[in-house]
Amino acid sequence: MANLPPSHYPDIGQLGEDLVDQWLQSTGWMILHRRFSCRWGEIDIIAQYQGKAGGAKRQEGDKGENSSLITQDSILIFVEVKTRSSGNWDAGGRSAITPQKQAKLWRTAEIFLAQYPEKADYPCRFDVAIVYCQQISKNLTGVTVIQEALATSSVAGYKLKLQEYIPAAFDSSIDDG
Structure with a gap:
């Protein structure tokens, strides 16, 4: 079988991000941005949780329709x-x-x-999602035991x-050292 060009294969990283995106939305998160990039790097997903069912409330002292809802x-x-396959390093x-x-x-x-100053007062957290990827074999037979996902x-x-899914996977106060 000939090796196919790289453009033929799906972007496994994007497929993993799609799965995490869908899972976050199903658990009440609103996705604000996918693959946000700047000169420093890229963040795969940026999401916001808007409190419990029943909606957001105005902060103490807020008045008027355009007040911040936090x-x-x-x-x-x-x-x-x-996103990794088995045998990863x-x-x-x-x-x-x-x-x-x-x-x-x-x-x-x-x-x-800085680009979205209306979000600057929100508490922030850095999470890590670990996605396992396996190519589906048409010849798959037998029984496999799979850890619950x-x-x-x-x-x-x-x-x-x-x-x-690791909430607060690392501290947000990183030294620039």
């Missing part, structure tokens, strides 16, 4: 998605979140907040599983 439960998350993507990568994510988040998807000949 609840105690409002939060912004900056999500790094790591970096613990499913966990060891790819180095201090240098964390600093890049932090700087990129600062640029996002938070979400699954089959697309473009691949089975994707949101294996782990």
